[in-house]
Amino acid sequence: MTQAPLKSAQTLLVLGIETSCDETAAAVVSRDSDGRGRILSNVVRSQFDAHKIYGGVVPEIAARAHTVCLDEIVAAALQDAGVSLHDVDGVAAACGPGLIGGLIVGAISAKALALAADKPFLAINHLEAHALTCGLTDGVTPPYLMLLVSGGHTQLLLVEGVGRYQRLATTVDDALGEAFDKTAKLIGLPMPGGPAVERAALKGDPKRFKFPRPMLGRDDPNFSFAGLKTAVRHAALPLSPLSAQDVADLSASFQAAVCDSVCDRVGRAMARVIEGLPVASPRKFVVAGGVAANKVLRTALVGVAEDYGFSCHAPPLELCTDNGAMIAWAGAERMALGYRDGWDARVHPRWPLDPDAAPAVGAGVKA
Numbered sequence: 001m002t003q004a005p006l007k008s009a010q011t012l013l014v015l016g017i018e019t020s021c022d023e024t025a026a027a028v029v030s031r032d033s034d035g036r037g038r039i040l041s042n043v044v045r046s047q048f049d050a051h052k053i054y055g056g057v058v059p060e061i062a063a064r065a066h067t068v069c070l071d072e073i074v075a076a077a078l079q080d081a082g083v084s085l086h087d088v089d090g091v092a093a094a095c096g097p098g099l100i101g102g103l104i105v106g107a108i109s110a111k112a113l114a115l116a117a118d119k120p121f122l123a124i125n126h127l128e129a130h131a132l133t134c135g136l137t138d139g140v141t142p143p144y145l146m147l148l149v150s151g152g153h154t155q156l157l158l159v160e161g162v163g164r165y166q167r168l169a170t171t172v173d174d175a176l177g178e179a180f181d182k183t184a185k186l187i188g189l190p191m192p193g194g195p196a197v198e199r200a201a202l203k204g205d206p207k208r209f210k211f212p213r214p215m216l217g218r219d220d221p222n223f224s225f226a227g228l229k230t231a232v233r234h235a236a237l238p239l240s241p242l243s244a245q246d247v248a249d250l251s252a253s254f255q256a257a258v259c260d261s262v263c264d265r266v267g268r269a270m271a272r273v274i275e276g277l278p279v280a281s282p283r284k285f286v287v288a289g290g291v292a293a294n295k296v297l298r299t300a301l302v303g304v305a306e307d308y309g310f311s312c313h314a315p316p317l318e319l320c321t322d323n324g325a326m327i328a329w330a331g332a333e334r335m336a337l338g339y340r341d342g343w344d345a346r347v348h349p350r351w352p353l354d355p356d357a358a359p360a361v362g363a364g365v366k367a
């Protein structure tokens with residue numbers, strides 16, 4: 001039996017490190033000269049237990065936890081891939097946006113590894129890594145319309161190429177993942193809230209509570225979730241203590257409202273994109289970020305894409321939430337274009353993909 005060589009002369013092998021929030025992760029991916037990617041290893045350790053009693057991620061605890069286990073995780077990623085540090089062509093780390101302590105841990109470790117092995121260092125924008133993941137898993141190439149839905153961001157972006165993003169819409173208050181997490185806390189579900197709400201909703205009635213569909217029908221494709229979260233609070237308070245059925249129904253009704261609102265916003269953006277596209281251009285839609293792991297939302301988005309004639313792509317569930325493979329892949333894509341970063345590259349707690357986007361109209365805008 002012959003086996004394809006792990007690495008030809010034109011294949012890039014990149015080690016990626018992710019420490020921007022509460023997952024310590026490292027991975028090795030390869031990128032062939034034709035742009036095809038392969039995951040050789042992907043090790044993710046969640047800090048869930050360390051933060052559980054606080055009901056949310058504590059930045060100082062997160063940073064310390066990354067320092068404790070990052071070397072083990074990197075060693076495991078290299079071992080699983082069957083390579084040594086000297087075999088890789090570059091070392092990439094998430095350098096923002098995110099919690100500054102964790103970002104510093106990941107960036108300094110990656111720089112040290114790259115320096116020791118005499119390899120290039122790549123400073124990766126975590127949002128860009130989410131945005132490009134479908135290139136690794138499905139071979140989807142820009143341009144495409146992307147819905148990025150994570151714990152800190154909810155945006156619609158035109159992905160024109162690596163490093164080239166145009167923001168079409170954003171949330172005017174909470175990010176969608178944040179809305180899931182806060183709603184979960186409100187109704188007594190554990191962290192991380194998104195998967196807990198999705199699980200509870202399986203046994204719930206999505207029609208029991210008539211929650212608002214924020215921004216429905218608005219001309220701009222922006223998002224808002226703060227009012228929906230408040231509506232859940234108002235519905236839950238008089239029912240306290242909540243029965244298991246109440247929790248299931250609240251979850252299902254919340255999730256249904258989210259899907260209706262997000263699908264309306266995505267449809268609006270698709271209509272805008274179509275207006276600006278030359279006739280017969282391919283229409284591609286990608287959803288990425290932690291909330292893209294929600295199966296009900298994924299299914300609903302497939303329907304919207306069909307309505308507007310877009311192909312619909314989403315990474316496999318385990319690559320929606322934070323991981324090292326997406327960082328390594330973004331590093332490989334950047335290396336293929338000839339980029340590398342200096343040892344003085346900084347970390348950025350805030351690092352928008354489209355820094356020139358005009359602020360959305362509304363209070364408390366998040367980039």
Ligand code: KG4
Nearest residue numbers: 150151152177194195290291293294321322
């Ligand atoms: O992308 P991610 O792992 O981290 C950030 O970059 O923020 O996203 C984490 C967010 C959390 O808010 C989590 O509750 C949410 O993604 N999430 C989900 C699901 N899985 C993760 N939300 C809804 N349904 C899910 N199945």
Ligand code: ZN
Nearest residue numbers: 150289290322
């Ligand atoms: Zn993320």
